[in-house]
Amino acid sequence: MPRKKRWAVCHPALIFFILVSFSTLVSFANPIEVQQESSPPTTGSRIGLAILCGGGSLNSYFANGLACGAAFSLGLSKNIAIELAGLFIYGSGESDPETLYEGKLAIMPMQLSLLGRFPISRKLTPYILAGGSYFLNRFALDRSVANGWDDLGITLTQQIDNVFGFHLGAGLEFAMASAWSLVVDARYCVGNTQGDWIIRDNISGVETDGTFSNLDLNTLFFSIGLKYFFK
Amino acid sequence: MKHYAKMIRWTILGMAFSGTLAMLAAGRSAANNLFPLSSVPPENEFDLYKHPKIDSSLCRLIHIFRTQGYAAMKQMADQLQIGFSGDLLRLTVVSEEAGVITTTNASASGLTPRIVSMGGKVETSYRNDIQALLPVDAIIHLATEAHVRRIRLPLKPRTCAIVSEGVYKTGADSWQNLAPFHNSQAVKVAILDLGFTDYERLLGTELPSSVTARSFRSDRRMDTNVHGTACAEIVHDMAPNAELYLVNFNTDTEQHQAVDWIISQGVNIISYSIGWANAGDGKGTGPITRDVERAAQAGITWCSAAGNDARVHWEGTFADPNSNQFHNFPDNDEFLEITLPPQQELWVSMNWDDWGAWNGINYSGSANDYDLLFYVKSGGSWSYLFSSDNAQNGAGSWPTEENGIYNDSATTRTIGLRILKYNAIRNCKMEIFAWGVSGPIEYNVPEGSLTIPADSPYGIALGASDVTSDAYHNYSSRGPTHDGRIKPDFAAPSGTSGWTYGSHGFYGTSSSTPHMAGAFALLKGKTPFSLSQVLDIITTRALDLGDPGQDNKFGKGRLKLK
Numbered sequence: 202m203p204r205k206k207r208w209a210v211c212h213p214a215l216i217f218f219i220l221v222s223f224s225t226l227v228s229f230a231n232p233i234e235v236q237q238e239s240s241p242p243t244t245g246s247r248i249g250l251a252i253l254c255g256g257g258s259l260n261s262y263f264a265n266g267l268a269c270g271a272a273f274s275l276g277l278s279k280n281i282a283i284e285l286a287g288l289f290i291y292g293s294g295e296s297d298p299e300t301l302y303e304g305k306l307a308i309m310p311m312q313l314s315l316l317g318r319f320p321i322s323r324k325l326t327p328y329i330l331a332g333g334s335y336f337l338n339r340f341a342l343d344r345s346v347a348n349g350w351d352d353l354g355i356t357l358t359q360q361i362d363n364v365f366g367f368h369l370g371a372g373l374e375f376a377m378a379s380a381w382s383l384v385v386d387a388r389y390c391v392g393n394t395q396g397d398w399i400i401r402d403n404i405s406g407v408e409t410d411g412t413f414s415n416l417d418l419n420t421l422f423f424s425i426g427l428k429y430f431f432k
Numbered sequence: 433m434k435h436y437a438k439m440i441r442w443t444i445l446g447m448a449f450s451g452t453l454a455m456l457a458a459g460r461s462a463a464n465n466l467f468p469l470s471s472v473p474p475e476n477e478f479d480l481y482k483h484p485k486i487d488s489s490l491c492r493l494i495h496i497f498r499t500q501g502y503a504a505m506k507q508m509a510d511q512l513q514i515g516f517s518g519d520l521l522r523l524t525v526v527s528e529e530a531g532v533i534t535t536t537n538a539s540a541s542g543l544t545p546r547i548v549s550m551g552g553k554v555e556t557s558y559r560n561d562i563q564a565l566l567p568v569d570a571i572i573h574l575a576t577e578a579h580v581r582r583i584r585l586p587l588k589p590r591t592c593a594i595v596s597e598g599v600y601k602t603g604a605d606s607w608q609n610l611a612p613f614h615n616s617q618a619v620k621v622a623i624l625d626l627g628f629t630d631y632e633r634l635l636g637t638e639l640p641s642s643v644t645a646r647s648f649r650s651d652r653r654m655d656t657n658v659h660g661t662a663c664a665e666i667v668h669d670m671a672p673n674a675e676l677y678l679v680n681f682n683t684d685t686e687q688h689q690a691v692d693w694i695i696s697q698g699v700n701i702i703s704y705s706i707g708w709a710n711a712g713d714g715k716g717t718g719p720i721t722r723d724v725e726r727a728a729q730a731g732i733t734w735c736s737a738a739g740n741d742a743r744v745h746w747e748g749t750f751a752d753p754n755s756n757q758f759h760n761f762p763d764n765d766e767f768l769e770i771t772l773p774p775q776q777e778l779w780v781s782m783n784w785d786d787w788g789a790w791n792g793i794n795y796s797g798s799a800n801d802y803d804l805l806f807y808v809k810s811g812g813s814w815s816y817l818f819s820s821d822n823a824q825n826g827a828g829s830w831p832t833e834e835n836g837i838y839n840d841s842a843t844t845r846t847i848g849l850r851i852l853k854y855n856a857i858r859n860c861k862m863e864i865f866a867w868g869v870s871g872p873i874e875y876n877v878p879e880g881s882l883t884i885p886a887d888s889p890y891g892i893a894l895g896a897s898d899v900t901s902d903a904y905h906n907y908s909s910r911g912p913t914h915d916g917r918i919k920p921d922f923a924a925p926s927g928t929s930g931w932t933y934g935s936h937g938f939y940g941t942s943s944s945t946p947h948m949a950g951a952f953a954l955l956k957g958k959t960p961f962s963l964s965q966v967l968d969i970i971t972t973r974a975l976d977l978g979d980p981g982q983d984n985k986f987g988k989g990r991l992k993l994k
Binding site for chain 2: 406
């Protein structure tokens with residue numbers, strides 16, 4: 202049984218906790234100052250498009266992977282916005298005897314979030330977010346491993362279902378110009394899915410299949426990007 | 433302000449750099465104190481890898497150290513698993529004091545302080561050998577000492593890991609490298625045998641680190657035979673992750689108890705390299721075969737050796753053309769001759785096809801009474817020795833006779849067997865096994881030479897094919913069963929190597945059987961297939977040898993997993 206990578210369990214939670222704590226702290230530590238300043242250019246009823254890229258940690262059996270994403274946000278007020286985001290993270294992993302074999306797991310959470318924005322100056326706006334996700338998932342067996350089975354006349358097939366989940370996150374927007382901001386974003390996506398598998402001996406035609414459940418899709422998505430605000 | 437910060441950073445970096453240089457210089461200086469560069473003998477003095485006192489392997493290290501530096505030398509040493517402790521090389525200094533082999537530890541000699549003065553350390557010593565740690569560039573200096581006879585690397589112990597050639601012959605190695613797919617679970621394999629002598633010594637090398645061992649012998653001893661150990665070795669070679677149960681017995685009653693226990697342990701596969709004669713009708717019934725059936729009902733795959741008796745088997749219908757009550761073999765010969773070498777035992781079992789009905793516990797019995805008579809040939813004529821003359825009266829009495837003889841003389845003796853129709857109403861089909869001789873016996877009939885329980889329809893019987901040539905071994909028992917079914921089911925490698933019997937020392941269907949049991953364990957452990965599906969997979973992949981299609985030697989073919 203593969204050993205769980207400890208950091209993969211504790212590290213996302215730790216980073217998430219630090220970011221949320223930090224943004225909450227700076228937001229509420231300076232409420233008077235915020236009120237005294239005019240609204241920063243990145244807040245208000247504006248539509249923004251952010252392009253994000255970074256990294257992430259997939260579930261405990263899968264290694265870190267590159268991540269990217271895009272997010273549309275619509276400011277409803279100075280402090281509230283909604284956001285529609287699509288993220289993508291891709292990681293390779295070792296075999297989890299109860300769910301997936303060795304291979305590459307790609308997940309694409311489509312997220313609808315409510316953002317709480319807490320500008321602390323004209324340039325700096327921390328925010329926190331929460332919402333629901335729909336995970337679009339894809340799994341591909343490691344090619345070299347599959348080849349090893351192919352050589353023996355065995356074909357392995359595994360697939361996983363798309364699934365609803367939720368997410369929490371926090372970030373910082375740094376206004377660089379009236380329409381552009383630099384965004385640092387971290388969000389923790391929570392999901393759990395199921396799937397099925399087939400193993401077939403092509404020589405004898407013997408085949409067996411089954412399902413698995415409880416595949417943990419919890420992912421820390423950590424990114425940096427640029428956000429453009431439409432006029 | 434920024435300017436000052438930059439200055440401070442550069443100052444710190446400079447201090448660190450100069451400190452490092454100083455430390456390196458100090459280290460070099462210390463080394464120079466021990467071995468002034470001017471004192472190092474020129475390269476040609478030790479003629480690269482030939483030195484009268486330094487082993488070639490060490491010379492090579494020294495040469496690489498001198499020409500390519502410490503890192504290159506250390507890399508090579510690591511690759512070759514040459515022992516280092518820190519920067520010091522572990523080696524053995526063989527001392528010689530005025531040509532006298534000492535009986536006391538050599539560390540007491542004057543070499544110890546010399547080794548220490550060279551920056552080395554004496555780890556231990558025994559008689560003339562000193563095991564020491566030494567800087568590589570000090571070896572050549574130590575060799576100049578008068579008391580040093582030889583400097584060598586410590587001898588390398590090797591575990592006696594011997595993998596059966598059957599692993600590669602069958603393609604099991606290709607499966608072994610794969611990670612188990614989806615919830616494949618550890619498989620329990622019981623090796624049911626007569627003894628497991630020395631199995632403890634092989635734990636962690638030829639066998640798993642831990643096994644479950646259980647004796648059903650009355651004396652509870654496990655060390656009664658090495659045979660089971662050899663079989664267990666093969667199962668482990670084939671399926672390294674299988675959980676092994678080593679179970680021994682000595683009698684049929686003990687075997688029944690052992691099988692009960694094996695079933696209770698949730699074992700998946702039984703490897704059974706044992707055969708019986710006179711223990712059933714050869715049609716898949718009888719008390720021994722019943723154990724196979726019980727195991728199958730518990731979901732256990734039972735692999736049985738077909739037997740090694742093709743050359744010591746005779747069968748035929750009783751014929752008495754001269755009406756003297758004795759069976760006539762071909763050419764009206766009434767004696768079946770067996771050559772018995774000196775100091776060897778012959779055990780003869782005879783049975784005939786009059787077992788009656790099997791009710792799950794016993795046969796209804798035979799009312800046709802035959803006897804087996806033993807003779808010895810002396811001076812061209814036969815002398816009667818003794819007979820086996822059980823009463824067959826129908827009341828559950830088995831149609832069997834058996835007895836043995838030991839040749840305690842210094843010469844080979846010729847034993848004659850006669851079959852007497854003592855009181856029978858029909859001419860039965862007779863069968864004889866002559867155990868203890870290599871054969872072939874006279875009038876040998878290899879067909880139908882399966883031992884019990886290889887005839888069981890609930891088990892998988894294995895014949896022996898040569899691990900190198902794939903030839904069917906001529907001693908390997910063959911079918912059909914007495915009710916006409918094709919057996920064995922498969923052939924598997926024989927003549928394989930192991931710790932117990934040495935290089936290519938394990939011949940027979942006893943060797944073939946654990947290969948098959950291991951194959952089941954391997955595939956079951958790597959895939960979520962059921963054991964019956966694994967059987968289908970093995971069947972489809974078997975290499976068809978001998979007569980095309982299924983036959984009574986190779987069965988469905990030789991075990992082949994790839």
